[in-house]
Amino acid sequence: MATGSKSSRGSRKGTELDKRLIALAMLAATAASASPHAGLRERPASLPSAAAPVDTDPPISYSARKGDNLYNLALHYMHRPSDYLAVQKLNRVRDPRRIPIGTNLLIPRALLRSDPLQGRVIAFRGAATIDGQPAVLGAAVNEGGRIRTGQNAFLSISLADGSTVTLPSQTNVRVERLRRFRLTNEMERLFNIDDGRTQTQVTPRTNGRDRFEMRTPISVAAVRGTDFRVAVLDGGKAATTEVLGGHVGLAGGGGETMLDPGVGARVTPDGTTGPVRLLPPPEIADPTRIQSEPELAFRIVPLDKAARYRVQIAKDAGFLDIAEETMAAQAQASLPPVPDGDYFVRVTGVDANEIEGLPRVMGFERHLNSIRATVELLGGRRYLFKWQDLGEGVHQYRFVITRAAAADNPVIDEPGLTARSFVATDLPPGDYVWRVQTSGVSNGKSYSNWSTQQTLTVAGEANPAKKRAQSPAS
Secondary structure, three states: OOOOOHHHHOOOOOOOOHHHHHHHHHHHHHHHHOOOOOOOOOOOOOOOOOOOOOOOOOOEEEEOOOOOOHHHHHHHHEOOHHHHHHHHHHHOOOOOOOOOOOOEEEEOHHHEOEEEOOEEEEEEEOOEEEOOEEOOOOOEEOOOOEEEEOOOOEEEEEOOOOOEEEEOOOEEEEEEEEEEEOOOOOEEEEEEEEEEEEEEEOOOOOOOOOEEEEEEOOEEEEEOOOEEEEEEEHHHOEEEEEEEEOOEEEEEOOEEEEEOOOEEEEEEOOEEEEEEEOOOOOOEEOOOOOEOOOOEEEEEOOOOOOOEEEEEEEOOOOOOOEEEEEEEOOOEEEEOOOOOEEEEEEEEEEOOOOOEOOOEEEEEEEOOOEEEEEEEEOOOOEEEEEEEEEOOOOEEEEEEEEEOOEEEEEEEEEEEEOOOEEEEEOOOOEEEEEEEEEEEEEOOEEEEEEOOOEEEEEOOOOOOOOOOEEEOOO
């Protein structure tokens, strides 16, 4: 399959890539017999060579039943009664009135009647559009539709069979085909990814003939009942495919291969990198820590061969309703704030080829309860400690100041404060450390958080005859 020329990279129809779609169908059909422990495998022996002539669109295979003949099939299931002639010629049927039961007929898809299918928007966030119109929950997604997500926007759609397609931010996808053929009841779901990424969970069907493809400018991923990702990189000059479950037949870069679970590949016009094993799921340090600061922060245990890390936040473990996403070059990720509640975080490592690894998904609790504190000198050896907290509900505060050399022996430890300030008078000269704790109750749970520990140096000489006093600020 030649994809190196400029003209072939710029089109999807009439190219060598399109001519190999029937080979992809054959690849996907071998998935049921593939060993789950096969790992990395070369192109199956059953795959036709690059020079083998194939149809531009794989025909539908139909096994004749009792009472079938080409006339009846054309009358009930094809666009025109005369379409039987094309089927007769393709299958070399001598008598169109008589077809033995069980005869396998290949019927071009363009001849068959089909019913349109619809997808539905089940979750979205930010600037997401369908055919140029802002997305709304429950909005229909039809064949020929154009779906776009802007920066920090996300959208998930559910198809008629329960399969889901999630589009993260800055993705541009066209629904090429979305239909069901009346003759065989099989579905055809083809998507063109012009830019960005998709993650797809395909619901397995018992008929074994459904067609599900994710196409990029230089590759096609054909699947049957699987969980996989496809991304377009470098303005369409490269594409990656990663398989999380099931099997994917991948064509592009001049060849075809079967991707097993846990492997991926990068396709360019010059060839394919892979299959390669996906990076393992990264570990998250302190996964049970309550996210109480204004920004979400996750510390990732560094992963060997990971160039970057993708971190996503969602309300559901399936990540159909994505709230935030970021790419972190270091093993420390910060994300914008989200409302209080229970969430899931998903972290993946991305290698030097931009192939994204296996995910780590963990639940966490978000409860904004942040506190910032400062101190002012009022004069006359009087210090005003004051703070501001973020979070809902009624809070109480605890002010603690200790000698720097004796942090376990507080000079002042004042709990149960309701004011957001405290005045300390006549602190003896020396170095101190101090901080403030905020505490509150929300939904029957108690939450507390400390401000950052700060230092304070009190200059001068202490007057032992003068008693130190402290009182809440008015």
